[in-house]
Amino acid sequence: MLPQKTPGGDQILDSSLRPKQWADYVGQEKIKENLKIIITAAKQRSQSPDHLLFYGNSGLGKTTLAHLVALEMGKKIRMTSGPAIERAGDLAAILTNLQEGDVLFLDEIHRMHKSIEEYIYPAMEDYKLNLILGKGPMARTMELQLPHFTIIGATTRPGLLSAPLRNRFGGTFQLNFYTDQDIGKIIQRSAGLLNINIQPDAIEIIAKRSRFTPRVANRLLKRVRDFAQVKNNGVVTKEITLHALESLEVDSMGLDPGDIKILLALIEKFDGGPVGLQSLAAAAMEEEDTILDMYEPYLMQSGFLERTPKGRVASKLAYAHLGLTYNKTGNLV
Numbered sequence: 001m002l003p004q005k006t007p008g009g010d011q012i013l014d015s016s017l018r019p020k021q022w023a024d025y026v027g028q029e030k031i032k033e034n035l036k037i038i039i040t041a042a043k044q045r046s047q048s049p050d051h052l053l054f055y056g057n058s059g060l061g062k063t064t065l066a067h068l069v070a071l072e073m074g075k076k077i078r079m080t081s082g083p084a085i086e087r088a089g090d091l092a093a094i095l096t097n098l099q100e101g102d103v104l105f106l107d108e109i110h111r112m113h114k115s116i117e118e119y120i121y122p123a124m125e126d127y128k129l130n131l132i133l134g135k136g137p138m139a140r141t142m143e144l145q146l147p148h149f150t151i152i153g154a155t156t157r158p159g160l161l162s163a164p165l166r167n168r169f170g171g172t173f174q175l176n177f178y179t180d181q182d183i184g185k186i187i188q189r190s191a192g193l194l195n196i197n198i199q200p201d202a203i204e205i206i207a208k209r210s211r212f213t214p215r216v217a218n219r220l221l222k223r224v225r226d227f228a229q230v231k232n233n234g235v236v237t238k239e240i241t242l243h244a245l246e247s248l249e250v251d252s253m254g255l256d257p258g259d260i261k262i263l264l265a266l267i268e269k270f271d272g273g274p275v276g277l278q279s280l281a282a283a284a285m286e287e288e289d290t291i292l293d294m295y296e297p298y299l300m301q302s303g304f305l306e307r308t309p310k311g312r313v314a315s316k317l318a319y320a321h322l323g324l325t326y327n328k329t330g331n332l333v
Contacts, residue, residue, distance in 0.1 A: 017190050017218055018064050024189065025068060026214075027182040028061065031173045035065070038171060039072045048101050049073070050170025051124055051151040053109075055158040057297045059215030060175040062154040063107065069152060070103040077103040082112030088119050092129055092144065100147040109153035110160040117165050124151060124168045156293055177212035177301050180204075186214050187221055191236075196225050198236035205241045209254040211298045216254075223248060253302060253321060262286070262295050263304060263322060266314045272326075274311035 019025040022032060035052075042049040049069065054062040063079075070077035078098060085091050098104060106112070112120075122128045129144040153169065155161065166172070178186075184207040191198045198221075206224060210217035227244035228236045249257050265284040266273055281288045286295075296312075299305035304318040319326035 017193055018067065020071065022068060022072070025061070025064065026185045026189070027178045028065075028175055031065070031175065034171070034173070035069060036072075039069060043073065048148045048150045051153070051168060053153045053155070053158075053161075053166065053169040053172045054175060055155045055172070056175030057177070057213065058156055058293065059213040060177070061214060062175060063105065065175075066103065066105040066152040066154065069150070073101060073103070073150075075099075075101045075103055077105055079105045079107070081107040082109045085112060085116050088116065088131055091116055091119055091123075092131060095123055095129055095146050095149075096144060098147055098149045100149075102147070102149050104149055104151050106151060106153045108155065109165075110155040110157045114162070117162060120151075121164065121168065177297075178214065179212070180207045183207040183210050183212065183214065183217050187217050190218050190221055194222070194225065196221070196228075196236055197234060199238060201238035202236045202241040205238065205245070209245060209250050209252070211254045212301060213298075220245070220248075220250065254298070255304075255321075258286075259295055259299060259304075260322070262291065262299065263314055263318050266305075266312060267319065267322070267324060272319070273313035274308050276311045280312055 022036070025032060038049050038052075052069070054065055056062065066079075067077060076099065078094065080094060085094070094104065119129060119131075122130055123146055127146040127148055129146055130141055131144065151169075153161075158166070158172075184203050187198075187203050187206055187210075190196075191203070202224070206217060206220050210220055224236055224241050224244040225234075227247070228234055228240045231243075232240045251260075255263075262280070262284050266275060266280060269283045270279070275283075277288050277291065281291055284291070296305060296307075299318075300307065302317075303315055304321065306313045306315055316326045
């Protein structure tokens, strides 16, 4: 599958493509409307907004929304991740460096150490941090007063958050997959920022293969741009786009070799299912978390994969897409 993180220059480009105002953020209209109300009300009260939790698949815009909230409040944003906070001292260093009204963005918050959660509860509720200094009979508690701030948590696995932590967020929002039309608008905007000469047919092709995800759309756009630069004087046409995506092994529905491998393992080794996640992961030689986070959401959204009480099942659409014959029992004929 195309890598989730892009190295060096691409990271800089990803940052430059991030919307800097609400008008440039395409899609997720209901979430934007609710966030604007929360922020406006907080500003009218001269308070920090409630803590917010964003969840949804990778690449849908959780980090961008956090930046927009901070920009709208006129405050700074401090970014870290759940796994990076290993000790109470790490949390104390981050929280005590915040200024009044700042935003703390916690990515992958579901991976935060459980021991740290006990310290973050009073910080979220009372803006206090209680640290235990020393051990045994000599141990004592020190209370640190914190400035008012807003935590914005982001996760792809909301079910892994403990109930006490999840309940301390004043607003919880699920980011959904985008439509092809919205993805097309994002590609057009990104092409303008990158000074890419792209034809409408090419935008439509990239949008259809972008897995309903802005990050994937921008990544494919940059790769197609490379092909156009080398082979077509920088002009992104329908023909060069099809050639580039074929070379990248991204098919007409946005499936890559990893997706195909999952579907073929399900169909050829388990007669289309149902099959449990552990067995499917072993047959496809993939980690269970990789299937859950990277492959399954899009395969289900596209209608290629179904989850039943008995396990995963390949749909009739998956057979048709792979050029295989399907009958009611799910067997190949």
